[in-house]
Amino acid sequence: MAFAATAAHAANPILVLNSLDANISVIDPTTWKEVKRIPTGKEPHHLYLTPDSKSVIVANATGDSLTFVDPKTAEVQRVIQGISDPYHLRFSPDMKWFVTAANRLNHIDIYRWDGQEPKLVKRIATGKTPSHLWIDSKSRTIYSTMQDSDELVAIDIATQSLKWRTKTGQMPADLYGSPDDKFVFVALTGSDGVQVFDVSGAEPQLVKTIKTDKGAHAFRATGDGRHLFVSNRVANTISKLDMVSQTVVDRYPGPSGPDCMDVSPDGRYIYLSSRWAGKMSVIDTVERKVVNQVKVGKSPHGIWVLDHAPR
Numbered sequence: 001m002a003f004a005a006t007a008a009h010a011a012n013p014i015l016v017l018n019s020l021d022a023n024i025s026v027i028d029p030t031t032w033k034e035v036k037r038i039p040t041g042k043e044p045h046h047l048y049l050t051p052d053s054k055s056v057i058v059a060n061a062t063g064d065s066l067t068f069v070d071p072k073t074a075e076v077q078r079v080i081q082g083i084s085d086p087y088h089l090r091f092s093p094d095m096k097w098f099v100t101a102a103n104r105l106n107h108i109d110i111y112r113w114d115g116q117e118p119k120l121v122k123r124i125a126t127g128k129t130p131s132h133l134w135i136d137s138k139s140r141t142i143y144s145t146m147q148d149s150d151e152l153v154a155i156d157i158a159t160q161s162l163k164w165r166t167k168t169g170q171m172p173a174d175l176y177g178s179p180d181d182k183f184v185f186v187a188l189t190g191s192d193g194v195q196v197f198d199v200s201g202a203e204p205q206l207v208k209t210i211k212t213d214k215g216a217h218a219f220r221a222t223g224d225g226r227h228l229f230v231s232n233r234v235a236n237t238i239s240k241l242d243m244v245s246q247t248v249v250d251r252y253p254g255p256s257g258p259d260c261m262d263v264s265p266d267g268r269y270i271y272l273s274s275r276w277a278g279k280m281s282v283i284d285t286v287e288r289k290v291v292n293q294v295k296v297g298k299s300p301h302g303i304w305v306l307d308h309a310p311r
Contacts (some may be wrong), residue, residue, distance in 0.1 A: 012306040013074045014262070014271055015056060016280050017044040018297025024058065025296035026074040027280060029305070032292050038076055041065040046088050046260070046302040051095040052115065056304055059086035061103060066118075071306040080118070084109060088132050094139040097157060101130040101144055108133075108144055110160055122160040127151045132174045136181045143184055143199070145172035152186055152197060152204065166204045169195055176219040176228055178243050183207070185243070187216040187230055194230060196246055208246050212239040220261040220270070223309025229270060231258035238270060238283065252283050253290055260302050263309040273300040 013035070014027040024038040041063020047056050050068075055077055058067040064084060068077040087103030091113065098111040098118045107125050111118035127146035130153075134143045141163065142155040150170060154163040170190025177184050177199075184204075186195045194216055196208040215234030222229060228241045231254050238258060240250035252270070256277035261270050270283040274293070278300060282292040 012072050014280070014303065014305040015047065015069065015071070015074065016273060016296045016300045017047060017058060017302040018278075018299065019043050019045055019301045020298035022060070022063070023297060024069065024074075025280070025294075025300070027294055027296075029307075032282075032294055034294060034296060036074070037297070038067075038069065038074065040067045041079070044302065047304050048089045048091065049304070049306075051091055051113070053306075057089060058302075059083075059089045059100065061085055061087045071304070083118070084123075087130075090133045090135055092135045092139040092157065093137055096139065097135075099133055099135065099142055101133050103129055103131060103147070106130065108142065108155065110142075110155075110157070124155060124160065124162065126153055126162075127165065131172065134175045134177050134184065136177055137179070138181065141199075143175055143177070145175055145186060147171055147173065147189075150190075152184070154199065154204070164203060166197070166206075169193070169209070173216075174218045174230075176221070179225055183243070183246075185219065185228065185241070187212075187219060189215050189217045189233060192216065192232075192235075194241065210241060210246055210248060212241070212248055213237045213251075217258070218260050220263055221309065221311045223263060223265075223267040223311075225310070229261055229263070231261060231272065233257050233259060233275070238272070240285075250285075250288075252285055252288050254283065255279075255281055255290060255293075259300070262303050262305050265307050265309055267309045271303055271305065273303045275299055275301065 016025040041060025043061040055068040066080040085102035086100040088101040098113040127149035129148035131147040153165040169188040198205040213232035213235030238254040256274035
């Protein structure tokens with residue numbers, strides 16, 4: 001009953017990117033059914049809300065394009081072509097910059113954002129296979145993991161140049177910065193943990209490795225400003241991390257290759273892309289169990305809902 005009541009308060013659709021089908025599954029959170037599919041460019045992997053909250057931008061990696069979708073109606077608004085291999089994407093908190101990671105082409109692109117169109121101002125060569133991006137709260141530094149060269153790099157936004165690079169564990173994927181900008185948490189998909197780097201000084205320092213489960217991959221904030229969920233793709237679990245104590249404080253099931261997540265407004269439910277099963281799974285963090293699954297397309301990856309816990 002609690003699940004049904006919470007779901008009823010989610011007025012807006014849940015969007016799930018089907019990377020191998022080149023489309024988006026639109027899920028009604030009241031009936032928990034897929035209501036339609038939206039075509040995109042090839043290999044949509046990640047998505048991000050525009051600063052005005054009027055569009056969700058879907059990055060189509062091998063399609064070299066961006067698809068803008070209305071987060072309330074799930075209608076395509078427009079498509080921008082000519083964006084080089086946008087695998088991951090992020091806006092700076094000051095809303096001036098739009099950044100993409102070209103996973104196949106080994107570079108990061110910095111675009112100026114005027115509220116309508118991204119204008120490329122700098123292309124920065126990186127290590128091998130830039131994966132995920134994070135930008136600090138003051139919009140001063142871009143951090144990116146290098147999936148195949150096992151590195152974390154930092155880019156200064158003011159000068160649009162590389163600040164430093166440091167080695168990480170195996171296959172770093174998603175990353176997340178602490179609210180005070182002191183630490184960056186890096187998930188190691190090729191291992192079984194999360195590395196914590198102190199980035200407050202001139203050079204980064206590895207301060208801790210938190211053991212989670214095999215295939216630590218993607219983060220999502222729980223909404224309380226202190227805890228993170230991390231999906232463990234190989235172990236089929238989700239760990240809850242405390243950013244202050246830098247420890248695992250809880251675990252939940254995460255079936256069939258758990259990847260990206262979103263979280264219900266009250267923080268209780270995790271919406272998860274179960275990549276190997278072609279499903280979206282709903283996990284109740286109070287009951288610690290899967291309470292629903294919805295069949296979507298092939299290799300579901302990014303997931304988004306406008307009604308979500310604070311990030």
